[in-house]
Amino acid sequence: MAGLREAGEAASHPITGYGQVATTLGRAYVSSAFRSPVNYAVTGVAMALRRPAEVLSGNLPDSSVIPGGPVSPAPPGTSRFEDWLTEQGMPEPVAGELGLLIDGREFFHSLDRELAGARRSIDIQTFIFDNDDFAVDFARRLKKRSEAVKVRVMYDDLGTSLSSAVAPDTPAPDDFEPPVTIAKILKSRPDPIEMRRTLNPWLVADHTKLYVFDDKIAFLGGMNIGREYRSEWHDMMVRVTGPATQVLTEDFDARWRSCRFPGKLPGAGRVGDDVDPATNARRGLRILRTDVVDGRFEVLTAAVSAIRSAKKRVWMETPYFSSDSVQRELVAAARRGVDVRLVLPGTSDSRLMRLANGATAVDLIRAGGRAYIYPGMTHLKALVCDDWAMVGSANYDTLSMAINRELNIATAEPGFVGELSRRVFRRDFRESRTIKEEEVDAVMSRIAEAVADQL
Incomplete structure (x- = not known):
């Protein structure tokens, strides 16, 4: 699964690690069937339909795909574009304020401040709650x-189990002994924390990262809880305040309830429907989801719509790129003269995705766009189209666009779009080097791309 580290020095004993993964798979295919029978069945049907569609789409040549599609009457960043997105079925914008937190130092400093200042509640949902020394210390402070x-904690069962079997790049203190799983710390006495796992029927993961304090302040983005996110990788989170936090709180509550019988019931209603839409759509925040069970592919729809409608620029940064739908739109935008730039990681936790990224870069370069290699691992997921931006947990791969559960936020608020452009993209363009077509292994990258189309 893209986003999980490749095999390296084990964080815990290999036999224990394999046993933990086997237990996780047992919960995915046995426990989830009893805990969430309807969701289990619906997920199976959805995957049976979605996977063949992705295989077909990923292996059709560009000339076989019907070109074009809905185009906004106004470019991204305008009020008319926002109105048009709503007409296309996107969630209504809600009022709220956004602030960028770039890299682990900024985010975890802010997180620690909210952790210490919370007066009523702390709700955390993450894809990976690791078992390294940093994560264990954080778990103990939560306790x-x-x-x-x-305090309530949710984490993805498969993501956490797989990640816990591999050590971070920087070594832990000599006297540190990692637990088999972070649950051993969270559930230990005295004062065990309320903890639930999001299970993985049919290997569908919940890739969401959401932290909510007192139902008033929320963080979302790409960072999990572990050493890589604190000090090793380039990444980003967004601080959210205002009425939008009500929607995020409801979303957390709904997911928390779904972790017990009868589980998630498809079509039970979309959270946030009772929140008043922003009076000024241009400054509204759209909370977007990928959720295969509910048939929600808002992240993909928003990305494709914004890229297709862009007139000036399309800037994207992502660690994993395998979505053919998004790639076609990037290439088409570059061909019509839009300033298209893509930032990819120079080092990666996924060798397959790093090779596949090369094929995407070549296609973009040939179309007139630019691709960059960041000096290290960038786990950051961001998109700017003209004066509109989208950030969150979703990579631009098939898993995030069509399979896993994701949480993104989109806005045309000028201050946020400007800060994202300045502090992330312009800085990363300067620090990265331009990819040249001849440095990409044409054969291996195309083979990797064919496989990565399903990831």
Whole structure:
């Protein structure tokens, strides 16, 4: 699964690690069938339909795909574009304020401040809650805070189990002994934390990263809880305040309930429907989802719509790129003269995705766009189209666009779009080097891309 580290030095004993993964798969295919019978069946049907569609789409030549599609009457960043997105079925924008937190130092400093200042509740959902020394220390601080406030923790079962079997790049202190799984810490006495796992029927993961404090302040983006995100990788989170946090709180509550019988019930209603839409759509925030069970592919639809409608620029940064739908739109935008730039990681936790990224870069370069190699691992997921931006947990791969559960936020608020352009893209363009077509292994990258189309 893209986004999980390749095999390396084990964080715990190999036999224990394999046993933990086997237990995780057992929960995915046995426990989830009893805990969430309807969701289990619906997920199976959805995957049976979605996977063949992705295989077909990923292996058709460009000339076999009907070109074009809906185009906004106004470019991204305008009020008319926002109105048009709503007409296309996107969630209504809600009021809220956004702030960027770039890299682990900024984010975890801000997270620590909210952790210490919470007065009523701390809700955390993450894809990976690792078992390294940084994550264990964070878990213990959560337990300490649970003595005074209500603390709830959710993490993806498969993502956490696989990640916990591999050590981070920087070594832990000599006297540190990692637990088999972070649950051993969170559930230990005294003061065990309320903890639930999001299970993985049919290997569908919940890739969401959402932190909510007192139902008033939320963080979302790409960072999990672990050493890589604190100090090793380039990444980003967004701080959200205002009425939008109500939607995020409801989303967390709904997912929390779904982790117990009868589980998630498809079509049970979309959270946030009772929140008043922003009075000024241009400054509204759209909370977008990928959710295969509910048939929600808003992240993909928003990305394709914005790229297709862009007039000036399309800037994207992502660690994993395998979505043919998005790639076709990037190439088409470059061919019509839009300033298309793509930032990819120079080092990666996924060798397959790194090779596949090369094929995407070549196609973009040939169309007149530019591709960059970041000096290290960038795990950051961001898109700017003209004066509109989208950030969140979703990579631009098949898993994030069509399979896994994702959480993104989109806005045309000028201050945020400007800050994202300045502090992320312009800085990363300067620090990265331009990819040249001749440096890409044409054969291996195309083979990797064919496989990665399903990831």
